[in-house]
Amino acid sequence: MKPLILVTNDDGITSRGIFNLVTVMKTLGEVIVVAPDSPQSGMGHAITVGDTLRLTESSIFEDVKAFECSGTPADCVKMARHFVLKGNRQPDVVVSGINHGSNTSISVLYSGTMSAAIEAAIEGTPAIGFSLCDYGQQADFSHTAEYVKKITSQVLEKGLPGGTALNVNFPKKQSQPIRGIRVCRQANAKWVEDFDQRFDPNGRSYFWMTGKFVNFDKGEDNDEWAIANNYVSIVPCQFDLTAYQSIRELNETWNILK
């Protein structure tokens, strides 16, 4: 039996990234799409509580059952599992993306693409978030297909360690071919924001958040290094946020615990 593959993303169901992802997935199995009806970038692991959700069937992909959802990427995965596929066969793998823009390093926390993958991992389904480190409107996805297929096939064949989802980033298309795949740790980097203050026609101020990415990491085993050196980066991510080493440290040093 062909594997069942659930596809979602955070840029919305009409984006070029999800079109590229669906095209590859159709060569690997039976595909179903549940994706946001509008862009959801920067949504992190948001879910819709205290408001309603819409779900509408879509004919945007030829020969592929697809639904657009008014919610977040994490909502899409939940609705796929607990409504669209309720009582039926569940996906063998969940793939999310291909995101228009990098989700390396700390960006994984803000990423709707990765939150969908992590939501699937919570449900026990192997999951992969794919992102292309190119924010351009005309970004070239042509070098990603071969690796998207290889990586998804490997996950379908071998599964993933429990409690993890993969954060896969592709370098921007270069004149040289990609040098290979590196399994990495999340680089130590952050965004330093600035707020561009403007005034609306009524004289009230509003702000655009802008930011620059600052990389503190000098290592060669992290995702930023891999991308800068034209490798595909894979970071296995976990949803258990416990800092285990800190439990002992607090127990040993805090006097309010005695």
Next chain:
Amino acid sequence: MKPLILVTNDDGITSRGIFNLVTVMKTLGEVIVVAPDSPQSGMGHAITVGDTLRLTESSIFEDVKAFECSGTPADCVKMARHFVLKGNRQPDVVVSGINHGSNTSISVLYSGTMSAAIEAAIEGTPAIGFSLCDYGQQADFSHTAEYVKKITSQVLEKGLPGGTALNVNFPKKQSQPIRGIRVCRQANAKWVEDFDQRFDPNGRSYFWMTGKFVNFDKGEDNDEWAIANNYVSIVPCQFDLTAYQSIRELNETWNILK
């Protein structure tokens, strides 16, 4: 010099939880509030990209400089640091909450309260998210003040291990007093959703997401156990999501990496 304490939350600046938190913080230092202007529950680590932000000074707290922000909890922390306090002294501690409802176990991922604390940790500031495991409109916060003060004082005195923020949950007020504080790991549990389908006056369907919390964890060292046994739970949380043990496993078993 008195410590500078930044207070935020995800239930919005008018909630009873933040009022309780500000009241305690005024006894510990100089307080500044930057909090959402409306409820932001379930926002996870969402940030506002592709849309504008508003920030308005508020006189809701007596003798405390306060601002309400149209963005998410993570936006509030970013705006506090990079706009409100830009070029000035930065907070010695960031506290978020007190959330109306539990943020134990997997809920930490969906929690706006904790995303604010984690955002501060990314900036290198010690940070604590406080939540009360009581969703009731009339929830009793009276048992939390003593522990909020103790825990924040301890963090101000000793700092926190780098790269971590604390996820503190309080049991619902019982007839018996709280038994103490436990430093815990995140329990292995998840939400199982259901979607309540209804029809609007135009006959189009919409959904309410509902869910029940399922705890798979039999241990006594996790936050669910602590809360169930009337302890305050503290989970040190990290924002490096790398599953380090899986890096070796993938390198050893995947043949597309050779």
